[in-house]
Each structure stands twice: as structure tokens, then as C-alpha cells.
Amino acid sequence: xxxxxxxxxxxxxxxxxxxxxxxxxxxxxxxxxxxxxxxxxxxxxxxxxxxxxxxxxxxxxxxxxxxxxxxxxxxxxxxxxxxxxxxxxxxxxxxxxxxxxxxxxxxxxxxxxxxxxxxxxxxxxxxxxxxxxxxxxxxxxxxxxxxxxxxxxxxxxxxxxxxxxxxxxxxxxxxxxxxxxxxxxxxxxxxxx
Amino acid sequence: xxxxxxxxxxxxxxxxxxxxxxxxxxxxxxxxxxxxxxxxxxxxxxxxxxxxxxxxxxxxxxxxxxxxxxxxx
Numbered sequence: 001x002x003x004x005x006x007x008x009x010x011x012x013x014x015x016x017x018x019x020x021x022x023x024x025x026x027x028x029x030x031x032x033x034x035x036x037x038x039x040x041x042x043x044x045x046x047x048x049x050x051x052x053x054x055x056x057x058x059x060x061x062x063x064x065x066x067x068x069x070x071x072x073x074x075x076x077x078x079x080x081x082x083x084x085x086x087x088x089x090x091x092x093x094x095x096x097x098x099x100x101x102x103x104x105x106x107x108x109x110x111x112x113x114x115x116x117x118x119x120x121x122x123x124x125x126x127x128x129x130x131x132x133x134x135x136x137x138x139x140x141x142x143x144x145x146x147x148x149x150x151x152x153x154x155x156x157x158x159x160x161x162x163x164x165x166x167x168x169x170x171x172x173x174x175x176x177x178x179x180x181x182x183x184x185x186x187x188x189x190x191x192x193x
Numbered sequence: 194x195x196x197x198x199x200x201x202x203x204x205x206x207x208x209x210x211x212x213x214x215x216x217x218x219x220x221x222x223x224x225x226x227x228x229x230x231x232x233x234x235x236x237x238x239x240x241x242x243x244x245x246x247x248x249x250x251x252x253x254x255x256x257x258x259x260x261x262x263x264x265x266x
Contacts, residue, residue: 010238010239010240010241011238011239012239013236013239013240013243014234014235014236020243024246027247027250028250031250031253031254034254034257034258035254035257035258035261038257038258038261038262039261041261041262041265042261042264042265045265049210057202057205057206058202060202061198061199061201061202064198064201065195065198068194068195068198071229071233072233074233075233078235169235172234173234176229176233176234177234179229179233180226180229180230180234180251183222183225183226183229184222184226184251184254184255184258186201187201187205187218187219187221187222188258190205191201191202191204191205191218192214192215192218192219192258192262193205193210193214
């Protein structure tokens with residue numbers, strides 16, 4: 001019996017379909033959040049412009065670089081498992097999680113600076129969106145790190161190989177989603193005026 | 194990707210605003226988003242439906258943001 005392969009057949013989504021539905025839902029929520037921010041800004045441009053200048057864009061830019069680098073580590077991890085190199089796959093996942101920790105530490109310094117000035121969600125509309133958007137994103141960073149830890153745990157137990165690494169691709173896809181959201185969030189909240 | 198990030202930061206630091214700056218910054222975000230979707234997420238070559246959803250999200254969000262900023266300039 002022969003099987004026919006079609007060269008132009010689209011390739012499958014990397015990872016589990018369930019994680020992609022989760023990713024789509026998260027992207028939808030963030031899209032709504034971004035749009036509401038933009039609309040709220042229309043109602044009070046001067047306030048948003050004024051308080052945007054109080055944000056630490058250096059840390060924002062640094063965090064963008066951290067997340068992009070961390071995503072690169074995840075790419076290396078996926079590449080490693082496709083070569084059946086489980087050790088390297090685990091190693092790159094640890095590096096990626098390290099990037100997540102760096103992101104959260106930098107974010108914490110930002111929040112500490114703001115909270116110590118008495119700024120909170122009730123201060124004004126800009127700070128409400130800045131704090132809630134970035135905190136919501138940070139929660140996703142934490143969840144992403146938990147997912148990557150779970151992947152490491154399963155990889156150490158020998159679950160993954162070159163022939164079976166759907167879980168690794170799922171974790172990677174989620175982590176890239178976190179990066180993708182920040183790519184929009186950083187210029188939107190910190191830079192564009 | 195890193196260069197685009199630095200350029201975004203530089204635009205902000207130099208205090209550029211207005212329509213041109215807004216469009217430039219969002220275009221930069223779109224380019225970075227395309228890299229992430231196509232190369233990081235490895236969606237190059239997947240079924241058209243998934244690519245429409247992902248790129249559609251990216252373009253929709255950025256266009257809506259662009260319009261909301263331009264109307265206030």
C-alpha cells in the first residue's frame with residue numbers, strides 16, 4: 001500500500017490544539033484591554049500624556065529585550081528536542097525561565113517605585129490601566145514559567161523525544177504569546193504619545 | 194528584533210510624538226509581531242485559518258490603536 005503526500009499540504013499547528021484555543025482567548029482579552037485603553041486615552045489625552053512620562057521606559061525596553069531573548073531560548077529548546085537532545089532542551093528551558101525571573105524582578109522594581117510614591121489603581125485612569133495591564137501581563141508571565149517548569153519536569157521523566165514533543169511545542173507557543181502581547185503593550189503604554 | 198526594540202525606546206526618549214511617530218512605532222510593533230508569529234511560533238506554512246486569526250489579531254489591534262491616536266492629534 002502506498003501513501004500519497006501532498007507537498008503543498010499545510011503543516012500542523014505546533015503543539016496541542018487546546019493550548020491554541022487558550023492562546024486565542026488570551027489574545028482576545030488583551031486586544032479588548034488595549035482597545036479600551038486607547039478609547040479611554042481619547043477621553044483624556046493630556047492626563048495620559050502627562051503620566052506616561054513618569055514611567056520608566058528604560059526598564060520597559062529592557063524587559064522587551066529580556067522577553068525576546070527568553071523566547072529565543074525556548075526556540076533553542078524546541079530545536080534541541082527535535083534533535084532528540086533532551087538535556088539541551090531542559091537546559092534552554094531553564095534559561096528561558098531565568099528570563100522570566102529577570103522580567104518579574106525588573107517589573108517589581110517598577111512597581112516598588114510607584115507604590116512607594118503612593119500610586120495605586122485609584123490614583124487616576126492612566127495609572128489604573130498601566131498597573132492593571134502590566135500586572136495582568138505579569139500573571140501570564142508567571143503562568144508561562146509554571147508551564148515551562150512542568151515541561152522540564154516531564155522532560156526529565158523521559159516523556160519527550162524527537163518523535164513526541166507536542167507538550168514542549170505547546171509550552172513554547174504559550175511563552176511566545178506572552179512575548180507577542182508585550183510587543184504591543186510596551187509601545188502602547190510606555191512610548192506612543 | 195532587538196534593534197527594533199532599541200529604536201522604539203529611542204523614539205520615546207527623544208520625545209517624538211504625532212502621527213508619524215505613532216505610525217512608525219506601531220509599524221515597528223507589527224514587524225516584530227510578524228517575526229514572532231511566523232518564526233518564533235512557527236506558524237509559517239500552517240493552515241490559512243490560523244494565520245488569518247493571528248495576523249488578523251496583530252493588524253486589528255495596531256490599526257485600532259493607530260486610529261485612536263491619530264484622531265487625538
